[in-house]
Amino acid sequence: MESKEPVETEVREEGEKKRFFSDELESSQESLPKFNQMLDSNSSFLFSNGRNDSEIEVPKNVESIDVSSEAEPEECAKHISVEDLRGIIPDIPLNVAKKLCEKYSGQEDGISLAVSQYFEDPPVESKSTNPIKPPEPTQRSLSPKMKKKDYGYRSPKRLKPSIKWRRFIGSLQVNAMATRPTIRPLKYGTELKIASVGGNIKASKLYNSSGSKKAAFASFVKVFDVQQNREIGRVPEDIAQILYPILTLDDFMFEATMIFCDDKRLSIGDNFIVQLDCFITSAIFHESTSSYRNNSFAKNSRARTWEGSQTIVETEEEIESRSRRMSLLALFDKLRVRPVTNDNKSQQDAEVIDLEDDGNPSELKKLDNEHGSLDDQHPQEDTMNLNQLQLFYKATQSVESLEKLPEMEPPKDTFKLTLRRYQKQGLAWMLKREHEFDKIPLSESDQEIDENMMNPLWNQFEWPKDMSWAAQKIKEGKNDELGHNDRFFYANLHTAEFSTEKPVLKTTMKGGILSDEMGLGKTISTLSLILSAPNDSEYLLNEKGNEGETEYSTKKPYAAKTTLIVVPMSLLAQWSSEFDKANSSSQLHSEVYYGGNVSSLKTLLTRTKNPPTVVLTTYGIVQNEWSKMSRGKSSSQSDGMSGLFSIEFHRIVIDEGHTIRNRMTATSKAVMQLASRCRWVLTGTPIINRLDDLYSLVKFLRLEPWSQIGYWKMFISDPFEKKNFKQAFDVVNAILGPVSLRRTKQMKDASGKKLVELPPKEVVVEKLHFSKGQEKVYKYFLDRAESSVKSGLAHGDLLKKYSTILVHILRLRQICCDAALLGTQDENDEDLRNSNQQFNESIDVANILGESKTNATKAETDMKAILANVQRKYPSEESFKNLECSICTTEPINLQSIMFIGCGHCFCGPCLEEFMDFQKQKKLELRCPNCRELFDSQCLLSLRLQEEGDPTLVPYNQSSKPAKIHSLVKHLRQLQDKSAGEQIVVFSQFSSYLDVLERELSDVFSKDVSQIYKFDGRLNLKERSGILRDFSIKDLSKQKILLLSLKAGGVGLNLTCASYAFMMDPWWSPSMEDQAIDRIHRIGQTNNVKVIRFIMENSIEEKMLRIQERKRTIGEAMDADEDERRKRRIEEIKMLFE
Amino acid sequence: MASLPKRIIKETERLVSDPVPGITAEPHEDNLRYFQVTIEGPQQSPYENGVFNLELFLPDDYPMEAPKVRFLTKIYHPNIDKLGRICLDVLKTNWSPALQIRTVLLSVQALLASPNPNDPLANDVAEDWIKDEEGAIKTAREWTEAYASKKDQKSTN
16 A cells, blocks of 8 residues: 555646636536546556566455454444335335335445345235345355356346346456455466455545545455455455446446466465456346436536536535546446447547546557557647538538438429429428428438437447356357347447437427528528428418317417518628529518518418418618617517517528528527527528637527537537547437538539539739839738737737737728728728727828938939920920830720820820839830830829810829729739620629729729729618619620628628639638638539739738638637637738738 | 730731731630731842741730741851840830830831841851851851741642
8 A cells, every 4th residue: 555655646646737727617527537537547556567566555454354254344333214115116115115125234235235226126016026036135155056157146046037148348457456365276267256344335425526536445345255255355456436326236246266376375475367257137228126216427527517606515426426437437447338430430449438638648649559559649639620520511411411311302383493402401401391291302311311320429339249257168158148240339428328229319399400501502401491391381281180189389470471581681682682583482482671661570470361371681780679679678679579570480590501500699699599490590601709609509490408518518618629539520420410400512423413514714813013102001901910010029018918910900001092081981891890999090001102202303303304305306296196005006095094104105104104113114215116215204294174164184093993903903904805794703802902993993994894882881671772773684795893891792792703702811711711711612603713813912911811821721610719829810911020 | 815915906906907018917716815926038138039927926025025936947147046036125124015016016027137246146147157257158148948938838829
């Protein structure tokens, strides 16, 4: 003991320290690793024994023990009282209790025997139905006839009529230590027995509140010689810890055999090796036979609050049941019993849940090195990113769905579009999820898909081959013991429940998540569902026969014929028109509920004869009504009484469902409150940032029990944060598998074709140089931003200054577009909105540029001379006519864009600029193309056209033309030349920039050449749909340009009429840009898609690209913990300014 | 293939509708930026009565960048090498976007009329030319006869 004692206290202290830090309320999960860790820390004894004799523990109290073997059981036997029994079974009749007490009193585990006797054999019939009498308590001597399978006085056959069979689960080599001297050496193969002594010690004495043990267990678990029925030794502490709590249960049986004692008689303190064969018995598979399982996990976890403090003290039984659970886990771990996983690759990695999880890393490493590496997957999974996560989805569910799901044709009389094959499968699946079984063609295979989903809390185990001593020695012995021949058994290691049958997860929730990738037609699939099953037919049937139907007793009236669709505002019109396109029944119609156009939704839906099949509304409306309602009835009674929240809908569909991913937002809270019987989420990106995004969806779906945050946290968030990705994802998969359907464009249908063949898309980053003026302004702001960041880094308060820095960054980004954006308030800019700091400082760009004015005097005088020269050459308005641009051979040159150089020759502005760019790039001198005279690119003249009077020559200020606009104009012009009537989308995140672009482009292009449309958040619904409609009409005589705000139009819109897009500025998150590009590159697109992203060279935008890249590789999904996020944010800021 | 800039289309049309005397240039059916060119040897030059085949290619950056021109017919000329490459300032440093296919070809024709052995591309030819101008001119005539005589040309229009 001496050698061991210090180690133990240390471990315990460590456990307690840990606990101090982990402020989350203790759950059984959390404490498991600690317990396990303690076991592990002792495990060296197990594996080093035989080599390190010096370290072997020597009991202190050796001398006192020399009790006869007869007396031994007496010592550990325990008298049971009626009170003891009543403590466990409060309702037990007194006479029965007395009988049981009499019967089992004096046996070492009498209480539990009595209890199981009570449950197994109801007291009235106990005598008649129990063919095998329990042994008399006094029976001590062993009959010599009892053989191998008759283990002392606790033969399973006699003691436990309930045990029908047992099966081997593993063997341990236990390095035991003699506590009694033996007269002769014990033979190899001598039958031994492990038994607990000391009887019923209260669990609270063994464990302290944190679940660490208080006492040494080794003194309670002894090794007996069966033949002589005397104690011979004890097992090491770690084994004792495992065995003690479960030794007396029916659920387990242990057989011990002497396999090594050096062939000499044992003295006290000698080592000997025992093979311990472990069995689990049929008892463990019966519910409620074993007392600790009654204390089910769920009850425990609910009793303790999750976020709450640790004040709730565990009861005696709880400690006991937990200690047993932990023993079980530890035993499984020691025996290397591991769950079977379907995935062959990860089979090796599959861990027994949480066992190795929280342990001391170095300890773990050591262990791993000794027994093959368990943790090999960690380095890999640390870098699991968003893409992998999505792959993960894909792999698990929907591939097989494409083969297995039946296809279903929507009814022709209500739905007039043709569905693609996978959409038909989607329809069948959705109908099934709504339990509309009579509408789907029956197929056996499709039922298996969700029937087979195993409850994620359970693990599948394979019965190991029987390697027990008995089985190896006596072959036929095996047959007796096999009660059944299943290959697998199942265990829930969280609750220590066992089952021989596969625990199937069943959901009663109607609805689900349709998370097909963008562009696969979620809208169409949903409409086909709505039109196939427009109303709750079951309810309507019942209603006819039974007016006062109370089956669904909600206070709200039920709109059985109506589906509510909640969409982002930009999609409202699109949904409405898609519905009209798909609907072929005159009976069915839709209603847009927006902007107060319906006075009482309740009346409309429940009182009218033919209520709308679909009510379309926006997240904004839902949130608005909800906040009004929750603010109090007084403000607006009518809304509360007749609005969205006054009705229970037949079905709710939320489009772009990731909108509610943050459950703390008002929108999310509001949407959760909507009542309906079927609930659907449509989203192409179920996870935007983190795994918990899914929780909101689950909560919206009311998918019990996962919609309780506690469950979610325990089985998904916590393991994920502990980097136990495998578990978290397994559970996520099991939860979402049955209720969600995800297909991607790359997937192949049953006939091996890709679901969607899209024409190729090309995304080009075009790097541009600042114009002179822009560069100056940029430099000015960059210096200021850098000094601010530097001081932030120096003082370590970078994040406190976060909003200031965001403003700095924003300015730089604006200058990259156009210095004119500086100082504009942009509703679409998230960065600014999030910061409270107003952007108040006045910015005088002219001032900054003014610094260079003094230097420019020489240029000014030059300019004057040139002006005079050119004026001389072109004396009248007439002289401006019929000029030819020698570069593009256009004749006459458009006077709007004409440009003159020093020698007096003139060109189209864009041609000249292209020429100057080209020469600059080739580092060639600028000479007039016509006369080869050198000219100054700073001294250019353009014409100012006036409504009345002659056009006048004015100096052309090149610095006013920012590079991006310049380049955009160039591209647009090229496209005009190339192909007529092209439709082009221009994205920007700054709506004020869209204004600038609108102005500039309409300056450059005349109305008969191009038509410019602008779509941003400031438009109302009608204007939006009008613009989109006009834009989509092809007009060969005009180039149509749609200026689109990334935030207002980045999602949902269908712009396949265009095949060119320009991204004016980069966005922080690459996925946002991808979404935007997918507006064009989606089903219906027939042309090659070309996207040009403008990036200013040597600017913050280039660095943003790098951050985007980083986000793609690290994956935003990993942003699980706050510290990590802060660190990353600082890194990003550093990256921006390095 | 990307469509042609307006300027190229315009130039091509003009070459056909208003051809330069002694020069033809026709775009290839498959690639409208590739031209098959013939130039007649200027009178009073060693290349008189010869018809020379050339190829001309307009790069993507045309007209910012000069067209690429090369003789296909063998020619004995100090500024044109064995491979038919031409040393001509407007094709190199003196290019200007104001120049066109037509002007370039005229320059080439002018080069035939006045060889410049002091700025040679074919060094051996230039040496001959400087040492023995008459002999060189004779050789040039013989070559023209041998390789560029009108009868042998398929396209003599």
